Amino acid sequence: MQSDGTIDKRRNANLSDAHTAQSSLSGRRIIVTGGTTGIGRAISVLLASYGAKLFVCGRTPEHLADALARIREVGEGDGISVDLAKDAERHRFFEAADDYLGGIDVAIINAAIPADDLAGTDEEELHYQIATDFTAYIASAHAAVRRMGAGSDLVLIGSMSAVSRSAGSSVYVAAKSGIEGFSQALRKEVGEQDIKVGLVEPGFTGADFQYPEFPPDKQRELIRQHKMLRAEDIAVAVHFMLTQPRRSAISLIRVETRLPHP
Secondary structure, three states: OOOOOHHHHHHHOOOOOOOOOOOOOOOOEEEEEOOOOHHHHHHHHHHHHOOOEEEEEEOOHHHHHHHHHHHHHHOEEEEEEOOOOOHHHHHHHHHHHHHHHOOOOEEEEOOOOOOOOOOOOOHHHHHHHHHHHHHHHHHHHHHHHHHOOOOEEEEEEOOOHHHHOOOOOHHHHHHHHHHHHHHHHHHHHHHHHOEEEEEEEEOOEOOHHHOOOOOHHHHHHHHHOOOOEOHHHHHHHHHHHHOOOOOOOOOEEEEOOOOOOO
């Protein structure tokens, strides 16, 4: 513990030029797609803890119930179970969000499923993967932006797969590369309306998304070794993006593991 008065000096100092204004999340109306598991759940819990009002969705009722219980431990939120790849269910999600929130200030577009190599994917599954990982992203962003006014934020959760472009995941790479380009163009389209668009690209992150190749015990070990990220690490990046002053647009954040992963 310092005894030279440094702490007291800092407490009493004029720090006006050492900080920038931080936007508050209190009272902001936020939707999170895929907000019931993994990264989406971590984002929802963190933002609710700062006073935001959350409305989330996920495909599984059990996961929805679990996520809402945790969100309500720290803040306020609700949600429904839907499959955003289906137009009618996506419309139902946004209509329910309208009823609960009365408007959208922030949209976190996150819902995604694993997708593999092109040759190893049958046609029906291929169409569903594209519908979920790309089409539903664009359509959800469209629905959100139509509801947004000045001072709003749209955050897309992409993937470092758009950068690494590894073999064996060509369908997923295609979707995430498309989202990367989409975010850049959309930012230019809606910036004059005071709607900010940001893209967060997570690296190798622990979640049920990684099952069955990386079961929970293996994920915990990789996280301990700093070879896998926690979903909460991505949530912190989203929080940073959303709390900047309006003049500042954090348009891209890439979060990677410190050490190479398997």
